[in-house]
Amino acid sequence: MTYDSARAAFADWGVDTEAAIKTLLSIPISVHCWQGDDVGGFERKTGASGGGIQATGNYPGRARNAAELRADLEFAYSLIPGMHRLNLHAFYLDTDETPDRDAIEYRHFATWVDWAKEQGLGLDFNPTFFAHAKADDNLTLSHPDAGIRAFWIEHGRRCREIAARMGAELGSPAVNNIWVPDGSKDIPVDRMAARRRLEASLDAMLAGDLPKTQIIDAVESKLFGIGVEAMTVGSHEFYMGYAIRRGTALCLDMGHFHPTESVADKLSAVALSVDHMLLHVSRPMRWDSDHVVLLNDDLLAMAQELVFADLLARTSIGLDFFDATISRTAAWVLGVRNMQKALLRALLLPQDRLKSAEAALDYTTRLVLTEEAKDLPFAAVWAEVCARANMPTGAALLSDLDAYQASVSGR
Template sequence: MSYQDAREAFAAWGVDTELALTALAQIPISVHCWQGDDVRGFEKQQGTSGGGIQATGNHPGRARTPDELRADLEFAYSMIPGKHRLNLHAFYLDTQETPDRDEIEFRHFAPWVEWAGETGIKLDFNPTFFAHEKADDNLTLAHPDAGIRDFWIEHGKRCREIAAKMGAAQGGEVVNNIWVPDGSKDNPVDRMGARRRLEASLDAMFAPAHDRAHLLDAVESKLFGIGVEAMTVGSHEFYLGYAIRNNTALCLDMGHFHPTENVADKLSAVALSVQDILLHVSRPMRWDSDHVILLDDSIRAMAQELVFGGLLQRTRIGLDFFDATISRTAAWVIGVRNMQKALLEALLAPQERLKQAETARDYTTRLVLTEELKDLPYAAIWAEFCARQDRPTGALLVDSLARYQASVTDRG
């Protein structure tokens, strides 16, 4: 079907496809750097695993250096319509120095800032509270040892300063997201003590003031992880309360809740109390396994809540998955494009007509509309969106991804 025919089909429902395409082009998605190298980072010192984070698989082509990772990202962005961001973790520093986590400085990320300026890609940032000898027992900011806590508090302070300087360099906001793996493998007897330590550590970390135009702090919860099955100190309830009290953004990660929970449903609930929301869009399978996202019901529900709830201006959308069983660059491309497709479908919905039926308690009409809308030619609108920005679709996309993967296979 041609774009013009599809446009007329949507117009019959009172939907202007041009408005939807314009809106979609203005929604940036923060692409997560850690998909490109299986969450290993580029620290020169010896690192350790930990934090319940594990990428499985040994598909060839893993980025081994910052330059390889940037090349992979540039290719991925060239396959994705729109203008997007990069979410950088602290242990992806690019330097010949060997600073420990409490010693990192802005200069250790200068090549990333320079690259971002050259490519026009805006950066976001994250402290790295895992894969370190001082986090091996899955305790950092909530550790009973004050010396360990001080180490991680200093790391957090330095990351906030680095993020603020990145924001100043790029002339806008950098989201600095804090997630810590702290928890207990077996049933603790002093949950309150651990949570008081985490709260005090966060307060100390957030104490230095930075320009809000350059730095937006976010806090991220988790239900459980490997090694912290019994209790996670930074639970959803803990961080929801903390974000409200301290005016930080709240991060909702789709993989960090019970598998039966509808994370999209949480958006409107927390938006009444929290001004800024950060999304980590992922696909958990039985647990926080971070599979590449599909264009499935959970993603569609998330996009619809963002659009229908008027939350796009208050929500920063980022991705968070890592799969080493498939091409890592293809994973980025598939994930971002699926998030965009879900947003496009929501933008193309006759929102007011649906809401009017619901307000009138005409649930029959609401259901009929919901089902009939599934037959509309969304693919033709998506193809037009890609064509206008010279991005491939269909077989051309498949061939482009395959060619690039073949070019990096010899990395091992």
């Protein structure tokens, strides 16, 4: 079907495809750097990933340094319509120096900012509370040892300053997302003590106001992880309460909840009490396994809730998956484009008619419209989005992805 035919088909449903395309292209998605090197980072004295994080596979082409990672990202962005962001973890510093994490400074990330300016990208940031000797017990900000807590508090404080400087340099606030792996492998007897320590550490780390035009502080919960099966200190309830009390953003990661929970359902509930939300869009398989995002029911529900609840302006969308069994650049491209396809589908639904039917308790009309809308020519509108950006779809996309992969497989 041609785009003109698709546009007419949607118009019959009262949907303006041009308005939907315009809105879609205004939504930045933060691409996670850690897919490109299997969550290894570029510190010169790190160990393997920890904190329940594990990338499986050994597909050729892993980025070995910041220059290679940036080249891979440039290729990925060249196949993704719109203008987006990069989500950077603190252990991806680009320097010949060897600062420990409580000594990192903005200059260790300046090349990333220069590159982002050249590419027209925004930057987001994350303190790295794992893959370090002082996180070996899966305890950081809640550690009983005050000295270890002080180390991680200082790391987090410096990351806030770095993120704010990034936001100032790029003219767009950087989301500074805080996730810690803290928890217990077996059943603890004093959960309250650990949570009080985490709360106090967060308060110390977040002390001092920084301009909201430069930084958005966010906190991220988790259900459990490898080595913290019995109790996660920073649970959803803990961080939900903290975000409300302290006025931070709340991060909802699609892999950080029980498999039967709907993260899409949480959005409107959280939005009543929290001003800003951060999404980490992932595909859990059994638990937080971080598979590449598919255009599945979970993703479609998430996008529809963002659109129908009018939450796009209050939500930062970032991706979070890492798979070393497939081409890393292909994973980026496929994941971001699937997120965009889900958003586009939501924007192309007859929202007013559906809401009116529901408000009138006319569930028959709601159901019929919902099901019949599935036959609308969404793919033709997506193809138009890509054509306007001179980007391939279908088999042509695979050809481009394969060609780039061949060029980096010798690394």
